[in-house]
Structure formats: structure tokens, C-alpha cells
Amino acid sequence: MSLSDTIKAMTQRYAAALNTPGAAGAGDFFDDDADLLPPGPDNLKGRAAIQAFWAAATDAFEQPTLTTTDVAEIAPGCAREIGTYAARVKETGAAVSGKYVFIWRKIDGEWKIWTDIWTSHQGQT
Template sequence: MKEQINLRNDQFNHAINKQDGVLLSQLYTADAVLYPPKQDVIHGREAIGLFFNEVFKMGVSKGSFKTIEMVVTADYAFESGEYGLWVAGNQLVAKGFYIYVWQFIEGEWYIISDIWND
């Protein structure tokens, strides 16, 4: 199960590096919740895609997310890790820690809750 989530994390990094909020949002459930720092809560896959597209418009062009700890149960997983975000010129603009709650739905893992700090 951890290997499957790690593959989903690779897809997450790929979508960020591609600057594709819609592709990124496909890793979330339809009713997922995003808790960005110092901002309103984002509800739902479509709103999450729009949020990330706005982040990319602000210049974020590269991301790195690395798992520190993961606990997997039958249908849920809890992941904590560290991240970094860069803009053009390889300038680090944000770094911190995150927590994802994953849910196993119809043979695939999806993020249902995502919170991070900076």
C-alpha cells in the first residue's frame, strides 16, 4: 500500500512541475478539503484545481514533496512530510511540512484532507 501512495506522490510532484492544477486536483477526492496557510479553506476537487492554477500563475514552477512518515490502515493512510516550492531561477519561495489523509477508493488512493505550513 505504501508503494501505491508513493506512486501517487510521484504523480503529485509531476503535476506541480508541469504546473497543471487540473491534473493535480485529480489526486484528490471530489469532496476533498485543502487547508492552505493563512487562507480560507478550499472545498472540492474543482476548487482545488483552481487554487493550484492560481499558485502557478504566481510563478511557482517547481515543487518537491518528501514523505517523512506514513501510517496505512485498510482504507486510510496518514502521511507527513516536508516540501519546498521554487519559482524561476531556482529560487526557493516556500518550505515547510505537510499532512495528507489518504482514502483508498475503488482501487486507488486519493487525498481527502491536505494541510501544510510555511
């Protein structure tokens, strides 16, 4: 399987985890020392903090989708993914969308997200 196909498959598995109550298992896709850089001033560090963030997000958002648009190898065992996301606000049904960048790192034969940053369209979070 190509690097691009591997990363796309991992991203779809990650999106499936985000679609479960409490985003069960979403943190497992991140490296132990990963960084999550959501819109706004606060950054999160580490798998546990990232899992807690996504668990809380499932209270407000539903039906998240991730669509990979580009994958490139940065260095051996390191890849950059660019994509788009979409979801719905549970309370209102309003659509939210934006772009993301994942930096993936291969650790002990497994690809893990090392850095996750996104921007939203129209000032959404």
C-alpha cells in the same frame, strides 16, 4: 507493493502534475469532497476548487517537490502521510519550504487525497 510504497508513488505522480503548466491534472488526485487547508484563513472544498487553487499557484511558484517522510495506515482504506515540500518563487527565485500532511482514502480501488494541510517554514505561504 506496500502501502508506503504505493502512497510515495502517488505523491510523486501528484508532484509531477504540480510541475505542469496550470497544474494540469492535480485535482484528479483528490477525492470529490476533499479539503485543502492552506496557511491562512481560507479553506477549499472539492476537487474543482482545489484544481483552481493549484492552477493559480503555478503562476507564482515553480519546481515544487514533495518528499514523503512517513506513511501510516489509519484504518482499512485510509492512510496518513507526512512529508516536506519545497518550491521556488518565480519572480525572485526565493526558496519556500515546509511540512505537509495528506489523509488518503481508497475509493473504488484508487487512492485519493481526502485532506491536505501544510505549514511553511519561517512564516512563508
